Amino acid sequence: MIAWLVAATVIVCSGWLITPLSPQLIGRSVRRISTQEKVVALTFDDGPSADWTPKLLALLARHEVPATFFLVGSRVAKHPALAQRIWQSGHQVGNHSWSHTILVGKSVVSVREEIEKTDALLHELGYMHEIYFRAPYGCKGIVLSSLLRSLHKIHALFDVITWDWDNPGVAQITGGACKAVRPGSIILLHDGGGDRSQTLQATEEIILHLKNQGYRFVTVAQLLAYDSANRT
Numbered sequence: 001m002i003a004w005l006v007a008a009t010v011i012v013c014s015g016w017l018i019t020p021l022s023p024q025l026i027g028r029s030v031r032r033i034s035t036q037e038k039v040v041a042l043t044f045d046d047g048p049s050a051d052w053t054p055k056l057l058a059l060l061a062r063h064e065v066p067a068t069f070f071l072v073g074s075r076v077a078k079h080p081a082l083a084q085r086i087w088q089s090g091h092q093v094g095n096h097s098w099s100h101t102i103l104v105g106k107s108v109v110s111v112r113e114e115i116e117k118t119d120a121l122l123h124e125l126g127y128m129h130e131i132y133f134r135a136p137y138g139c140k141g142i143v144l145s146s147l148l149r150s151l152h153k154i155h156a157l158f159d160v161i162t163w164d165w166d167n168p169g170v171a172q173i174t175g176g177a178c179k180a181v182r183p184g185s186i187i188l189l190h191d192g193g194g195d196r197s198q199t200l201q202a203t204e205e206i207i208l209h210l211k212n213q214g215y216r217f218v219t220v221a222q223l224l225a226y227d228s229a230n231r232t
């Protein structure tokens, strides 16, 4: 019991262990899959956004690229038809919490509500596929990880961070993604949360560059099928 408490305290207090690129010690998570195949998943967080999601959907359709959108429940409630358009366009959607709050240090009840309320709305709107989760800011703690395990949910994180939310410039977003990508990578981008004009332009350049390198784009669910069992 004491050993468990010590371990729990260390984990809760360790800033590193709650960050997106640290290992998740409980439950099933994925940041990248292990494969030799040149497959990669584009993921877009924080939508749906009335300003940017339709433009992104048009761009993805133009290039025939499927993607995965991690939706914020409260934003889905504001734009239900737009949320439906995402999956009706052939993309995967995931749960990015209800209110996009950091879920570390929160009670089990409130974290569970953040997850289940968003799932319930997506189901109500007709999304019938398995719903993966992605924590806001990628921050995970024991409560969240344990809950995801008990709900049999995959925590879909990422290994390629572009810092697009900071609008660092199209060249930096594109260059950062193309330099860091490897077979089986999951790239983090955003279609909500602010002005996403740079992300939009960079997404087109990332698609063109990676296609030229021989990469194929798949959803996160499709990516998992390529996993040779060792998740990293």
Ligand SMILES: [Zn+2]
Binding pocket: 045, 046, 096, 100, 135, 136, 137
């Ligand atoms: Zn987010």
